[in-house]
Amino acid sequence: MLYSLGISFFEFDRVAGKWNFLGLGNYKEILSDKVFWSSILVTGVMVGVALIVEVVAGVSLAIFFGQKLKGSKFVRAILITPMILNPVVVGLMWRALLNPQWGLINWFIGLFGIDNPPIWLADPKWTLWTLIFVDIWQWTPFIFVVVFARYQALPMDVFESARVDGASPLKIIRYITLPLVSSAVVFAAIFRGIDSFRTFDLVYGLTFGGPGRSTTTLSFYSFENGFVYYRYGFASALSYIMVIMATIGFSVLLKWIPVRRNH
Amino acid sequence: MKDKDGVSGVDSSSSGVNRRDFLKVGATAAAVAGASSVGMAESATAASFNPKKFAGTTVKILLVDGERDQEGIKDKISYIQKTHGIKVEVTALALGAQLEKIQSVLHAPTSEYDIIDNLGFTVSGVVGGGLFTKLNDYIANKELTASTYNYPADFPAGQLDYTSRYDVAKNKFGGKDVYLIPGMHSGSVIMFYRKDLLAAAGIPVPKNWDDYIDAARKLNTGGVSGTTMIAANDVSLILVDWYARFASMGGKLMSGTPGAKNYKPNLNGATAVRAVQHMIDCAEVSPKGVGSFGFTESVDAFSRGDVALMLCWSTIAGSAFNPATSKVASKIGAVQIPGDANTSGRPIRGGWGLGIPKNLPQKRKDAAWMVMQYITSAEFDKYQFDKYQTDPNRRGTYVDAALNKKYPYLKVAGQAMENAKMLDVALIPECFELVGEAAREFNLAIIGSQTAKQACANAQASWEKILKRAGHLA
Missing domain, CATH: 3.40.190.10 (Periplasmic binding protein-like II)
Structure with missing residues (x-):
């Protein structure tokens, strides 16, 4: 950590093989860099949209499967499969599914008479949303697993009492289930939010930040500068700005979301 | 000659x-x-x-x-x-x-x-x-x-x-x-073509870039695309398809030298714009989604028999001649890339x-x-x-x-x-960064998000910024 902080004030000259001190030069360059600001926007949209959908869907699934319906164990096992797949495999799999010539998705859309379905990974209007969709597909199960585990551990007599008192299923969810699982939801959301903020592998595998800069996230931009262009100092400075942003962002989030300690 | x-x-x-x-x-x-x-x-x-x-x-x-x-x-x-x-x-x-x-x-x-x-x-x-x-x-x-x-x-x-x-x-x-x-x-890069399709259409093998797009348009029929390209946001967009066109249209990529700090790109000149425009025109007669094609997708489409003309690294597309990996192995010809009058079809090394x-x-x-x-x-x-x-x-x-x-x-x-000709900017360590920036802009032009002229102007500005930062341009 300290080493990378140190090199954020330098730039490496590959030909001369030495580090040149730049002071705050890398940080100044980042703040005046258009791509940096567009990456913040892309990352913000990605984290915001994906997290909201993942939390809503994950919690809904946890409550649904909490009803212990017939065959739910089998469906649950299938449901968590995306989460355990290697991100590179996920990227390759979705590239194939979204292939404009022979991909399953556009073939399926074609069955409904749509002749010109979108080019999901090459049209800037769609790429970010495609990326968000794949992220949701892969990571909703994570929220589901965490919340479901908490839900299963809740004392059943509370729910029984509510039913005896005549509470409707919706009221039970609103006034009993959600408050009782809120700590697990917040934990899962923060964990997932931090992970989503660092999203790199999915971008690398699916869009490589393009077309243009339409899917360049902060992490990908940092990777590109560090490991494609060998601007180690610039990439380190970018990473430190990300650390500061994440620390501030999630501290605020923790204060903003109330979590009950005692039920 | x-x-x-x-x-x-x-x-x-x-x-x-x-x-x-x-x-x-x-x-x-x-x-x-x-x-x-x-x-x-x-x-x-x-x-x-x-x-x-x-x-x-x-x-x-x-x-x-x-x-x-x-x-x-x-x-x-x-x-x-x-x-x-x-x-x-x-x-x-x-x-x-x-x-x-x-x-x-x-x-x-x-x-x-x-x-x-x-x-x-x-x-x-x-x-x-x-x-x-x-x-x-x-x-x-x-x-x-x-x-x-x-x-x-x-x-x-x-x-x-x-x-x-x-x-x-x-x-x-x-x-x-x-x-x-x-x-x-x-x-290096050579041109691959379907002998059977050209012969059936009575079209000679294209020898210059106008012939190439004309042939691609005529051959774009019957479920076959006229041409394909590496048009994804990928360095090979520049190295294979754009540079082949640009250099053999008579373009000169750089002027000056890095040491003299006057190393200036010529990306917004008429030839650079024409080369991008040629790719935009080719995209219209390429397989759907060509804007996301790297060389694998291009060669696969060609080997499946879906494409009539293609420029590619010979080392990558050579497998199209192998019956084990290509449906059209016996129907393919290969020649030097087209070149305009007074230039040679001189590809990148x-x-x-x-x-x-x-x-x-x-x-x-x-x-x-x-x-x-x-x-x-x-x-x-x-x-x-x-x-x-x-x-x-x-x-x-x-x-x-x-x-x-x-x-x-x-x-x-x-x-x-x-x-073959060495890419001019291979002289400097920032080569990949420069090529990546141009690829990004030209990819946007090919998928219709900006014009060839805008793409070239943006690429020129990016290159000048990088060259100045690296001390190759005052």
Whole structure:
């Protein structure tokens, strides 16, 4: 950590093989860099949209499967499969599914008479949303697993009492289930939010930040500068700005979301 | 110049050679190479060369994945163990990961790998940084180098000045000091076409860029696309498709020199815009989603029989001639890329160079040289091409009669190789960054998000910013 902080004030000259001190030069360059600001926007949209959908869907699934319906164990096992797949495999799999010539998705859309379905990974209007969709597909199960585990551990007599008192299923969810699982939801959301903020592998595998800069996230931009262009100092400075942003962002989030300690 | 077959030839007045000269040179090289293929392993008896001098050691090789380079070596691991007594281990990584790995191992106290394959566009950064072992003494040493090795005569001159010789003191390509040996593959860009479709439509093989787009439009029928391209946000968009058009339309990419701090790009000139516009026009008669096509997608579409015309690295698309991997293997022709009047169809020079890291103990360097000598030998060059169709490194392989009979595009690839032009910005370590920026802008133009003129203006601005930051432009 300290080493990378140190090199954020330098730039490496590959030909001369030495580090040149730049002071705050890398940080100044980042703040005046258009791509940096567009990456913040892309990352913000990605984290915001994906997290909201993942939390809503994950919690809904946890409550649904909490009803212990017939065959739910089998469906649950299938449901968590995306989460355990290697991100590179996920990227390759979705590239194939979204292939404009022979991909399953556009073939399926074609069955409904749509002749010109979108080019999901090459049209800037769609790429970010495609990326968000794949992220949701892969990571909703994570929220589901965490919340479901908490839900299963809740004392059943509370729910029984509510039913005896005549509470409707919706009221039970609103006034009993959600408050009782809120700590697990917040934990899962923060964990997932931090992970989503660092999203790199999915971008690398699916869009490589393009077309243009339409899917360049902060992490990908940092990777590109560090490991494609060998601007180690610039990439380190970018990473430190990300650390500061994440620390501030999630501290605020923790204060903003109330979590009950005692039920 | 054009030869009587109508094949678009090359400009013999420049640094290149024409086909006749090429064949002559190649015939001589082939004779020597033939001797080499016999002698390499058994030459312990000839002179004082002993391939088993470093028996008992292990040599680790770092290559790129996805270009079939590692396959031949893997086939020959037990052979090398038998003939050299050296155990060989191969690691092949995806391009980005391989470039990253190279940087880390070359700057480590001791390199993890004994032999590293370097992409030509990165040579100024790694060899220019003085990170590789000078090989002149090895080549001159009769105890360590087989008399049949035939360096430099059996290697194309242009390739030697690109992925072999480098002047570290002056930080420029060429000179007398050898740091790399061309390999695992060399190569350039040629044009592939469907003979049957052109013949059925009565269209001659395109010889200039107007002919090319006309032919592509006429052939874009019956479920077949007129052409395909590398149009994804990928460096090969620039290196293969855009640069082939730009250079053979008469464009000059850079003016000035990095040292004089007046190294200025010409990306917003009329020729640059015309080359991008030509790609935009071609996209209209390319397979759907061509804006996301890298070379794999392009070659796959061509090999499936879905496309009539294609420019591509010969080392990548050579597999389209292999019936095992192509539905149209017997229906394909290959020629030099089109060129406008007063220019030649002169493509970009590609290829890799194998080197021995400087940060190795002497004994590991010596053992590495023995293995590197074998995998850059005439014997191995022919084996690798025949089995995997990666472009050869040696002239003798390009003109080998048996291989040409089996793979008719080989001599065309050889000519392209002899006459290819090094990308101007390969002179500076920021090469990849520059190419990446231009690829991003041109990709946006091809998918319709901006015009060719806007893309070129944006690329020009990006390049100037990078060149100024790096101190190549005041």
